[in-house]
Amino acid sequence: MVDFDVVELPEADHVDVGDEAPDFTRPLVGDEYWRDAALSDIDGPVALVFFTMDGAFPATYMWNEIRDRGWGTDDDLTVVGVSISTPYEHKRFVEERGMEYELFSDPSAAVGDLYGAVQDLDGMTGIREHRPAVFLLDDDHAVEYAWVASEWPEFPDYDEVEAHLDRL
Amino acid sequence: MTDPEITLYRLQACPYCERVVRKLDQYELDYESRFVEPMHSDRNAVARLTGKRSVPALRDERTGVTMSESGNIVDYLDRTYGEAAAGGS
Numbered sequence: 001m002v003d004f005d006v007v008e009l010p011e012a013d014h015v016d017v018g019d020e021a022p023d024f025t026r027p028l029v030g031d032e033y034w035r036d037a038a039l040s041d042i043d044g045p046v047a048l049v050f051f052t053m054d055g056a057f058p059a060t061y062m063w064n065e066i067r068d069r070g071w072g073t074d075d076d077l078t079v080v081g082v083s084i085s086t087p088y089e090h091k092r093f094v095e096e097r098g099m100e101y102e103l104f105s106d107p108s109a110a111v112g113d114l115y116g117a118v119q120d121l122d123g124m125t126g127i128r129e130h131r132p133a134v135f136l137l138d139d140d141h142a143v144e145y146a147w148v149a150s151e152w153p154e155f156p157d158y159d160e161v162e163a164h165l166d167r168l
Numbered sequence: 169m170t171d172p173e174i175t176l177y178r179l180q181a182c183p184y185c186e187r188v189v190r191k192l193d194q195y196e197l198d199y200e201s202r203f204v205e206p207m208h209s210d211r212n213a214v215a216r217l218t219g220k221r222s223v224p225a226l227r228d229e230r231t232g233v234t235m236s237e238s239g240n241i242v243d244y245l246d247r248t249y250g251e252a253a254a255g256g257s
Contacts, residue, residue, distance in 0.1 A: 032213035033177065033202040087203060 007152040009131065014116035014148045021048065021141040022114045026104040028080070029090035034105070039080075044139040045168040047071060047079040047161070050117050050130035050148075054085040054093040058132060058153050065158055067099045077165065082106050084129045106130070117148045132156065136164050144168060173229040174199035177214050179206060184238040185224040191242050195249040 015022065021039065028037035039048070049066065052058045063081070072079035081103040085093070090103040104111065112118035112130040121127045134156045136145035145164040147156055174192065176199050178185035192199050204211045204223060211221040218225045218236045225236040231248060235241055247253060 027203070032211075033204050035200055035202045088205070091205065 006154070009119055009150055009152055012116050012131065012148050012150070014133070014146060015114075015135060015143055016146045017143050019143045019146075021046075021135060021137045021143055023141075024104075024106075024111045024114060026082070026106050026111060027087050028102050028104050029087045029094065030102045031091065031094045034087040034091065037104075040141065042078050042080065044137050044141050045077050045144075046137040046141065047077060047165070048135040048137060049079065049081045049156075050112060050115070050133040050135075051081055051083050052132065053083055053127075053129055054089045058155065059083065059093070060097075062132065062155065063093075063097055063099055063101070065155075066101070067097060069158060069162070071162075071165070072101065077168065080104060082111055082130055084109050084127070115148075119149075119152065134161055136161070136168060138168055172198040172200045175202060175227045175229075176200070177202050177204055177211075177217070177223050177225040177227075179204060179223050182223060187238045188224045188226065188241050188245075191245045195245060197245075197249060 023038055023040045025036055025038040027034045051062050066079060071077065079101045081101060084107050085105060086107060087105045090105055094103060106112065109118050109128045109130060117131045117133040118128050119131050121129060132149040132154060134147045135143055138144050174197055176188060178201055180203055204214055208221045214223060214225050215221050217227060217234055220236055222236050224238055224241060226241050227234045233244060235244060
């Protein structure tokens with residue numbers, strides 16, 4: 001796809017198909033305010049999307065694509081994101097994109113650890129963030145589909161995700 | 169988990185909001201915190217609720233009351249959940 005070298009990430013021991021999605025509580029940010037919310041507060045099915053910090057181009061690409069494809073615009077699916085950005089940054093990101101989705105703020109990346117999808121950032125000492133990842137959860141929050149980036153940068157196979165969405 | 173019946177719109181580090189929080193905690197009331205932005209113009213959710221953009225703003229589903237200004241809110245909480253309300257003597 002690209003003619004430059006991409007960075008291979010170490011293998012991730014991530015949450016996988018058949019696992020129960022680990023629950024967590026973090027501030028969930030919309031375009032008007034944020035409040036603590038648990039993943040378990042969200043009725044399934046859920047598309048849980050991990051992404052890079054707001055402002056990095058992969059974050060923009062991923063959410064523009066998801067927005068343009070209209071994931072979650074019917075009532076059957078809730079799409080939520082997770083990155084290390086603060087609620088203030090998330091709120092601006094949501095507003096600027098004009099997106100209907102809400103984003104969890106996880107500055108410690110502990111939710112990323114819980115799902116086995118984190119990476120250290122070369123040249124940004126002390127910052128760990130979520131690897132791009134997509135987890136599709138069924139009505140009972142069992143994982144139906146899991147993809148975690150193994151290269152940097154790497155993007156979800158949106159068509160493949162959509163094929164799984166139809167089966168949720 | 170059921171949603172708390174009290175919703176508090178607040179601003180991070182706002183002393184007037186913290187005053188309301190202390191009162192809610194004193195009466196051991198369950199509440200949901202909704203954090204808004206420092207910029208007044210970014211507080212449409214609050215404006216829709218109270219007609220004003222100031223925080224703290226509180227909505228109590230149990231009584232149907234919506235109000236802003238910490239002094240008013242604290243008085244309301246005292247009246248509704250304080251000893252005078254609970255004692256009934």
